[in-house]
Amino acid sequence: MIALLPGESRALFPRLMGEMYDLRLGAARAHAGRSSAAVHRLAVVDYFDSLDPLYVLALDEMEGVAGALRILPTTGVTMLNHGFAGAAPDGLRVESPLIWEASRLTLRAAGDSPATEAAIDRTIGQLGVALNAIAEAAALTHVIGVFDSSMHRLLSHRGCPGETLAPPMRIDGADIFAVLYEVGAAMDAPFRSLAGDASAPPINLADLERLRQTGCWS
Numbered sequence: 001m002i003a004l005l006p007g008e009s010r011a012l013f014p015r016l017m018g019e020m021y022d023l024r025l026g027a028a029r030a031h032a033g034r035s036s037a038a039v040h041r042l043a044v045v046d047y048f049d050s051l052d053p054l055y056v057l058a059l060d061e062m063e064g065v066a067g068a069l070r071i072l073p074t075t076g077v078t079m080l081n082h083g084f085a086g087a088a089p090d091g092l093r094v095e096s097p098l099i100w101e102a103s104r105l106t107l108r109a110a111g112d113s114p115a116t117e118a119a120i121d122r123t124i125g126q127l128g129v130a131l132n133a134i135a136e137a138a139a140l141t142h143v144i145g146v147f148d149s150s151m152h153r154l155l156s157h158r159g160c161p162g163e164t165l166a167p168p169m170r171i172d173g174a175d176i177f178a179v180l181y182e183v184g185a186a187m188d189a190p191f192r193s194l195a196g197d198a199s200a201p202p203i204n205l206a207d208l209e210r211l212r213q214t215g216c217w218s
Contacts, residue, residue, distance in 0.1 A: 001059045002130040002202040007052030007070075009206040016057060016205075019065035021045065023106040027150075048072065048079055048103070056134070056202070058126045067123035069105040071134065071143075079103045079146045080178055089166045092178065094144050102131055103146040107154070121158060121194040128160060128191025129199045135183040142182055149175040159190045 003016070010017050024044045051072060058067040072078050074094050078101045081093050094101070107123055135143050145162055147155065152175075155161055162179030169176045181187045192199055 001063075001200060002126050003057045003059055004130075004134070004202045004204045004206075005055040005057060006204075006206050007049070007055065010055070013205060016065055017055075020055065020057065020068045020106070023065060023068060023108060024104065026108075027106050027148075046083075046104075048077070048083065051077060054134070056127055056130050058123045058130075065108070066119070067105075067107040067127055069102050069127055069131070071131070072101050072103070073097070074099045074101050074144065080144065084146070084169055084171060084176060088169055088178075092166050094165075094178075096142075098139070098141040099144055100135065100138070100140055101144050101146060105145070105147055105151045107151075120154070122196065122198045124154065124158060124160065125191045125193065125195025126198055129188060129195050130202045132181075132183060132188045132191065133202065140183050142180055143187075145177075145179045145181065147177050147179065149177065152177040152179065155179075158194055160194070 005013060005016065021044045028044065048070070053070040053072045055068060055070050057065050060066045074081065075097055078094075080088065080101060081095060085093075105127070107120060131143060144165075145155075149168065152161070162181045165178045165180055169178070
C-alpha cells in the first residue's frame with residue numbers, strides 16, 4: 001500500500017515518520033566508510049524536510065514502512081538546485097512548474113534489515129507507480145530524481161534508470177545522480193511490472209485523519 005503524507009501533517013503520524021527516519025539512518029550507516037562530513041550530509045533529517053515536502057511511503061502488510069521518498073516542486077528550494085549547486089555541472093539547474101524533484105529514496109532492504117529480491121522489486125515498483133500517478137494528477141511533464149549511487153544502481157538493474165542528465169556529482173566522497181523521468185506510460189510500465197498486483201491508488205493520510213476527527217472514519 002502507498003500512503004501519501006504531506007509534510008505539514010507529519011506530527012500526526014510519529015510512528016510512520018520514525019520508521020522512515022530509521023530507514024534513512026540505516027542507509028547512512030551503510031556509508032560508514034565515508035568521511036564524517038559525508039555522514040553529516042546524509043543526516044536523518046535535513047533542511048529540505050523543513051520545507052514540508054510530500055512524503056510517499058510504501059507500507060507492508062503490517063503497515064510498516066518498507067520504502068519512502070519525498071517530493072518537492074522545482075520552483076522552490078530543492079536538493080539539486082540548492083543543496084548540491086556547488087557540485088552540479090555548469091548549467092544543470094531544473095526549475096519549472098511542470099517538474100518536481102524526488103529525493104531521499106530509501107528502502108528497508110538498503111539498510112540493515114533483510115529483505116528478499118521480490119520485496120525490493122515490489123517496493124520500488126509501488127513507489128514508482130505512485131510517483132507517476134501523483135505527477136499525472138498534478139499535470140506534470142517530468143520528475144527529476146536525485147539519488148545516491150546505491151539507489152541509482154538498484155533502479156538501473158531493474159529497468160528504471162531514467163535519463164541521466166550529467167555525470168555523477170561528487171559530494172563528500174559520494175556519487176549523486178540526477179535522472180529525469182518523463183511522466184506517462186513509459187515511466188509507469190517498468191515500475192508497474194515490478195509492483196505486480198501490489199500497485200493500488202495512493203491513500204492520503206491527511207485526508208484520513210480529517211475524516212477520523214469528524215467521526216466519519218475510525
